[in-house]
Amino acid sequence: MVSATDARTANRLIPRLQREFDERLPGAQVLVRKLEQGPPFQAPIELRLYGPNLDRLQTLGQEARRILTNTDYVIHSRATLQPGTPKLWLDVDEEAGRLSGLSLTEMAAQLQGALHGVTGGTVLEATESIPVRVRVAGEGRQELQDLASLSLVSPRSDDAVPLSALADLELRPSRGAIPRRDGQRVNVIEGYVRAGVLPSTVLADYRSRLDAAGFSLPMGYRMEFGGESAGRNDAVGNLLASIGLIVSLLVTVLVLSFNSFRLSALILVTAVQSAGLGLLSIRLFDYAFGFTGIIGLLGLMGLAINAAIVILAELKADPAAARGDRAAIVAAVRGCSRHITSTTITTVGGFLPLILAGGGFWPPFAIVIAGGTVLTTLLSFYFVPAAFLLLSRRCAFEVSGSDFEVTQLRAA
Template sequence: MQTGIGGKTADVVLDGGKRFDICVWFQPQYRNSVETIGNLPLLAKQGALLPLSRVAKVETSEGYAFIRHDELLRNAVIQMDVRGRDVNGFVQDAQAVIQREVKLPTGYRLQWGGAFENQQRAMARLAVIVPLTIGIIFVLLYTTFNSAALAGIILANVPFAMMGGLISLFLRRQYLSVPSAIGFIAVFGVAMLNGIVLVSFLNEQLAQGKPLREAVRGGALLRLRPVLMTASVTILGLLPMLVSQGVGAEVQRPLATVVVGGLLTSTALTLLLIPMLFEWLMLRRGRSLNQATKESL
């Protein structure tokens, strides 16, 4: 049965680097006929020949070409490609439809794998790594400036960078994925680096004895070029990835889109809002110090 109907490799023909199997099986008029298959002779222990139909029921039906097992359970795999939308949204919609319209028999279960499973696993790790990274950066900023308020001003770049990244993904009709999540981590680092450069310089201007308004305005103007150069070099370096269409573009484009969009908004925050917040914070500290001095007197 296995040889006549399923075919069996009898030999291999080599043609240069190519290999061709020579299979032996029945001719189509015999292997496609239920009656012919039922008349196949079987040799009994006593030497008698019996037709296959005497010991088995031969019929045509649809079935699996082969059966997979996973953890001692039969496993049937359905493969598909998702185009024009994100994998996570497609799976959520499919799960809702299946739950509403499909009733699985007892003992059956569905499991979604592939790119969706990898994405969920990566997102779960990033959900821990990103807050932990931001927390460590806050501690480092606090130890650098010895001020939680200044560290908070620099960390204000994070939501602005995230907002720019999300807007850029929406404008380019892309979806939140693992590469885009990695892009958010990258843009957070660049954005906070620009904030550190500006706040450190403003502190230096105040330490030199300059008036607050002059120190803030002069410091912002003097740090304008370094901040713009840092953002511009990063954006220009990512332009090839931003417009890539070849192999790996599905990974490069979301990452570059997030970084470029996030840098645009975070750079605007660094140059416009951080000086204002810094001046407001210094004025508030001055008022608090004067009030404490009066109360002590």
């Protein structure tokens, strides 16, 4: 028995366990999956077929599933439109039944009693009365011929008549649950991919195979792709739906605070650079970039803006630095470096437990913020003063009072 003590060991065990289950239980569908990031989804690969006729949907689903099964890296597949449990249908010869003295009602009552059972008394178990149900034993009802040999008693002569002499028996699959999506009948073809393989790569291969096979839908039917890619796109779209309003408010606040479009643009450039450094951090630590990583990037951009604002406020507070004096700029950056460095250390320390705990969910989020904060802080100490120096050569800044209100005067 192998125990997994960390995420890397668990990731190595997943494909091994999947192979063993497939080999030892070929008649069962066993899925060994790791904890996924981002929005929940039923299967990594989904093809949704919509249409009015259930039999046609099932036929189309079987063809689409056959193509999906032949796609590389797909280990299991299934369709949501499944037949129900088999049912026994009786085609009764009413004339033979009348000759035997058995009506349809009497046949149904005797079959109900033989198969479902009849309560014939009770057994007292301690203080509880347990009913005793009498019916045909299990070994006498397993096969179709066993049911055909069941005897029905004629009320006229008390003779036993076999069921096969009165009716033809046939097993037919019943209609199972009808899956719907947004009020429409749907057959979802689900595919599960091998661990470590990107679902987007498999989906692209599957779509190309559908086109190569000439898979098309008749009039009144349509299809769409779901799964991991659709869930991720919907989640990111909802997340970024209000990004325009947030950026507009951010630019407004920065312009009102510094009274300068150039300095506001400098802060936004720093935020964009921090996003790139966050991606670099997650790449250096070899973590997957998922939904939690996107959330971490948004938080990292806020921290990067904060560091840039502190440095620019310190530079604008010094009249010599505002005029472009290099020595004054260096001294101003040194003066605020202690505060920024302490903030960076506390931020990294706060995310260390999530990083050390391991796993595949929280570490990418913590790595993006912690690693990106360290790299952005180092970048801010060099990029922001250098960019401020370049801007000061084109325009002069005048400092008024202790509240650091700044008026930008164009250079003559």
